[in-house]
Amino acid sequence: MIGPESTAQRQFAFTTRAHVAVDDATGEPIGLDDLDTRVGWLLDLIAAAGTELTARLWQPVTFDVLAAGLDGAGRRLPAQGHVAAARLGWNPHYPDGIYVPSRVSRVVTAQVMASVRTLAFRDAAIAALSERFDPVTGTLAPPTEPGDSVPLGFARGVQRQLVAFSRRSDGAKSTRLRITDVQEPPRMAAMAGLSAADRQLAQLTAADHELVLTVKLPTSAAPAGRAQWRRVRLTAAIPAHLHGRAITDWHLPALVLDRKGLLWRCAATELIPAGDLTASTVAVGVDWSPSTLGAAAITADGPAGLSSDYRGWTYDDRGLGIKLARLQTEGQMLHRKAARLTRLAATAPPEVRAQLETKIAVLDAHRKAVGIKRGKINRELAFHFARQVTDSAAASGAEMIAVEDLTTLETRGHGRVNNNRAAQSARRQAVTALAHTAAAVGITVVSVPARGSSAQCPGCDEPLARPGGYHTAWCSGCRVGGNRDHVAGVNLAKRALLGKCKATRRRGRLPAIQVAEHAPVRKSRDKTSPTPRRPRHRRVRRSLPTATPRVGVTPKQHVPAPQASVWDTVEPAPPQGDAGSRDTRTSPTHATPVADSMRST
Known part of the structure; x- marks a missing residue:
């Protein structure tokens, strides 16, 4: 309830x-450097044992067992990785003479099972896609069954693996491949x-x-x-x-x-x-933009139907997007340079090879540092964006935030550099941060279909025109439009409100709406905020100010300022008592008669 x-x-x-x-038995303090050394020994044991166990399990029968989900006795495998590995007899091995507690072996098997279970999905996808792969043309045939379809980005990655395998095997035709055929076993991370x-x-x-x-x-x-x-x-x-x-x-x-x-x-x-998704009446749609991280717009569901003011909000990344683009370009340059030196080192003499390997190590260290810096900036960007969207949604009274489904969202048509830059943006990290931040105030984040959100009118569902270029959108029938990202936010919020009763929930994922329904969204004319102040034309005072003499002080001669007019083309004369000044004009004529004579003409 x-x-x-x-x-x-x-x-x-x-x-x-x-x-x-400190040592728990004696209470003696331990230096942090000594602590790092002892933790490093533990991580080395775990990483070595995990890598050995993964290599031993890297065979098709392992993924067949995981796909069936049953042990040798026909019982269902438990969710706990170390318990499932114990039932299947998958135990790590250690070098002779080394003692490792059984609880450390639990940590090893749990991490290995988590990695292998994740790769089981990829094994099934590779097996299905390899049957539709043509090694001669390097293309995939269209799927024949509805269950064979996978996200396009995932399919392209598998296709590249199949093309590389075909080149290694001289184009030999294979009807069914497994993950163990096209890639090497992964290495276990140094983590406990x-x-x-x-x-x-x-x-x-x-x-x-x-x-x-x-x-x-x-x-x-x-x-x-x-x-x-x-x-x-x-x-x-x-x-x-x-x-x-x-x-x-x-x-x-x-x-x-x-x-x-x-x-x-x-x-x-x-x-x-706890938020009630089915009772939501106001939703905020978040559209991922190639120019910035995202934009948002609000849609409300009332007695008269769906309505929106079509005035969105665009996130300001404070220049972090430009910095990320620069770091990405630098990292790619370092990668290309290290790859070139690696090719040269393969055929170089021994003394030259040693020098090249030293340079490669330096480049790899710099590239790793660039990656760490990009990760920190992406985290800061994601949580700052999440806080801005959550505050905006809470201020508008929204109970739901709709984001585009990232599994079907691909950036295309903007050039190789921009496509790559948008693909490597922190969208998924921003979604995680947004779900975390919004849940703290009782707002639910749902994913909705992304197709057509920026191309269709929220009112009539017809294609939008682009009168001002890529970033504008206009519907001549509904007489609505504006920034295309704001219009997309209205569409996303509309899909969330219409499909809120049909959302599916999966463990570890956001509530998802699979089908994009349509209903007209009218432009709201309700006044929800005070009228903003507008700059007005200020009239120029044309009358001469009167000088008020001060009591007890010898008044000085008052010289009025020139009139503020577009006709003032002659500079005023200096004070009459300043006869010895260098600024004395030859003609003491004031500017006003000249301006009046120009007006009379």
């Missing part, structure tokens, strides 16, 4: 860093997801705006026994923006190492207002 005071639970992620580390472990490996407590994590860490790079795994108590500060929020549970973090040292990737569960 959803009411005005009802709440719901949602999970969110944040990051923090430990500032204190402690959520798969129990209290024997790690436990987390929160008190006084601090998180205390107790975890077992090795004391050497190759621990030989149980005694070389000791508990360490880490203390980290809870970020300030989480203070005062209704958080009900703190989850075990994932440990990673970056340039600054140990980083916690934490998750928590909090209570938020």
Whole structure:
């Protein structure tokens, strides 16, 4: 039951860093550099074991088992990755003489199962698309079954893999390929997801705006026994923006190492207002724009039908988009240069090859730094955009925000550079940030179909004209128009309001509306805000000001200012008492008679 005071639970992620580390048994402090070293040993063990297990499972029978979803006894595989791996007998192996606790093996198998389960979908898509692939022409035949269709961007990526495989195999015809045929097994990331472990490996407590994590860490790079795994108590500060929020549970973090040292990737569960999607009457449509990150417009559903003022709001990225474009160009240049040096190093003499490899390492380091900087800017851009849209929606009384379905959204027709720039924008990150920010105030974010949102009129559903170029839109029949992104926002909000009762919900995804319905959206003439002040023409005072003499002071001769008129082409004469000035004119005639004579002519 959803009411005005009802709440719901949602999970969110944040990051923090430990500032204190002590040995849990003795209480002796541990330096943060020593802590990073011991965590690095743990991550090396997990990454090596995960990579070995993934390579061992990289065969078609693995994906067949995952597709069936049953173990050897015919039972359904559980959702927990480490439990499913234990039932199937998929256990990691370690070098001889190294002791690793069983809870660390749980972490390894959970991460491997998450990666392999994600690739199971790609394996099924490659198997289906390879049957429609022609190695001679390098094209895909149209799908014959409705279930065979996949997003176009995903299909193009698989097509490139099939073309590369065809070149390696000299164009040999193969009716059915698997993911194990066209790509190598992935490498396991150096990360320790402690959520798969129990209290024997790690436990987390929160008190006084601090998180205390107790975890077992090795004391050497190759621990030989149980005694070389000791508990360490880490203390980290809870970020300030989480203070005062209704958080009900703190989850075990994932440990990673970056340039600054140990980083916690934490998750928590909090209570938020529960929004009723079916009762929404005002929606905000967000259209992704190639020139900026997005634009928004409002549509309302009332007794007279759908209405909108067709006056949208365009997001100002504060110049971050230009900076991202520059960094993207720089990263691509570094990649091309490193690739060229790699080709030269393949056939160079040994002494030249060593020099080229040093240059390649420097270029790779610079490219990685550029990528890190782009990631930070994208995160800042996404959350700033989400906050702006959420504040605008809350101020207008909206209960729903409609965004375009990113799986069917492709940027085309703007040139190679602009298409690539728009494809690499932080749209998906902005959607995640928007869903997180809007849920805190009880606003639901839904995805709607994107096709035709910028090309069709919200009133009559007919194609729009472009009288002023690409960024304008106008419907001569409905007499509405404006910025094409604002018109698209009206269309998206309309589709959300019409399909709100047919939205489908999937775990881990936004509520989705699959079909775009149409209803006319009239232009609202309701006055919702005060009339803005407009600049008026200010009349020029043509009468001469009268001088008021001051009492007790010898008054000076008053010289009036020249009249503000377009006819004032002659400069005024200097004061009469200034006979010795260099500015003395030959003719003491005032400007006013000249102007009057010009008017009379």
